[in-house]
């Protein structure tokens with residue numbers, strides 16, 4: 001079985017080869033042409049990627065190799081003259097001056113390989129079960145955590161999420177023909193948080209193996225970060241601790257950390273209160289902080305942006321619309337797009353839109369004020385409960401992302417976001433209220449002509465609708481005070497006899513098709 005071995009060593013190795021070497025000139029073959037080579041002696045024989053006695057981790061162990069890629073923490077948006085930096089193996093969340101940190105990659109080392117090289121490498125890893133590249137995050141390992149041993153990685157093969165062409169929704173409600181929804185919520189724990197959590201928990205796994213003082217991992221959460229943290233920690237056998245604002249998250253979200261064995265604290269405060277507490281606690285106890293204040297998370301989340309480009313065959317969309325709360329994700333998307341531009345995979349980046357609930361809109365207010373002094377707000381109740389955040393930790397990151405992408409911030413009222421969600425669902429989706437916020441922003445920007453009918457636009461769907469069924473039940477029961485639930489579709493209660501059922505059905509069919517008698 002020599003051929004599959006060649007396939008592995010040239011395409012699945014962690015070590016990219018210089019782009020002027022003959023080995024790399026062969027690399028851009030498609031996976032299909034590789035398959036043909038691998039099976040040329042017996043077309044019907046299954047391709048064997050690993051020895052019978054080994055699992056995918058064992059197989060990855062045989063292929064570890066050295067390379068020159070590295071990354072470190074630096075102060076976020078530091079002066080070019082700054083020399084402050086920290087190893088990723090240090091436990092540090094803030095710069096010396098108390099500011100945010102950022103993970104900085106050795107771009108010179110990455111630039112030794114051209115854009116075509118990286119595109120081919122990433123493309124060659126999609127749709128495989130090779131450890132760890134079967135993950136949409138780890139298929140970009142060199143750009144994420146280049147130095148981690150594949151053996152330390154904790155992954156559920158997250159990412160590679162559906163980029164859905166919203167044909168009917170776009171046409172019917174917006175007169176658009178190139179509208180897409182990136183379903184980041186169709187994922188292991190039902191939200192985009194998996195993308196960042198695989199990175200953070202993998203690094204924790206590495207730190208614990210190095211005997212660093214990490215007894216558990218903790219977060220404050222509006223429901224999705226806690227679900228992802230608990231699942232990845234459970235998978236690696238690491239204790240997780242989650243701080244939840246009592247009665248402010250959905251039942252489906254609450255049950256996730258409970259089921260995964262996390263230590264769950266339900267606190268009589270809001271998310272911002274929980275965030276403050278977890279920051280204080282993690283500075284006193286050997287609990288590693290898993291919120292996006294920790295810039296490791298964003299390294300995983302940025303891969304969703306790279307994935308969008310990849311799914312469009314490396315064509316750049318005009319707009320990407322993202323719901324924002326603690327504001328790490330908008331920066332993660334910016335960073336992913338920007339890296340692709342800087343490393344020559346694409347020649348521009350899309351315009352970014354951050355969408356907030358009007359009841360929790362500190363970034364929107366800051367944007368509207370022309371980026372004058374930022375003021376945190378007291379976040380009000382919103383059906384988009386996962387973004388009910390008034391004092392976002394990543395405010396500076398979000399401002400930079402919008403300013404550098406010619407971006408826009410929009411807001412959505414409760415009625416707007418719920419109606420947008422119902423309209424989208426009526427065309428076959430089943431989205432969460434946060435995606436409803438993003439769609440409301442799109443509706444406003446289409447109505448004002450900022451987004452054109454043929455602009456290629458991607459709306460990022462951040463969580464699975466099944467986590468937020470109560471909001472849909474309330475809407476479709478017309479049970480929301482002061483809300484015109486215009487697209488409510490309540491069930492019809494009918495007597496259980498043939499005549500009654502026939503009467504109701506005929507009436508229904510008549511309303512749909514005049515040919516029915």
Ligand SMILES: Cc1ncc(COP(=O)(O)O)c(C=O)c1O
Nearest residue numbers: 324325326327328329386462463
């Ligand atoms: C479902 C969902 N959508 C959007 C967001 C906003 O992401 P970010 O906090 O990175 O702005 C969150 C979390 O905050 C979320 O859980």
Ligand SMILES: N[C@@H](CCOP(=O)(O)O)C(=O)O
Nearest residue numbers: 221222223224225291292326
């Ligand atoms: N929506 C988030 C809020 C916390 O965001 P994080 O990205 O900083 O962890 C959640 O689900 O908890």
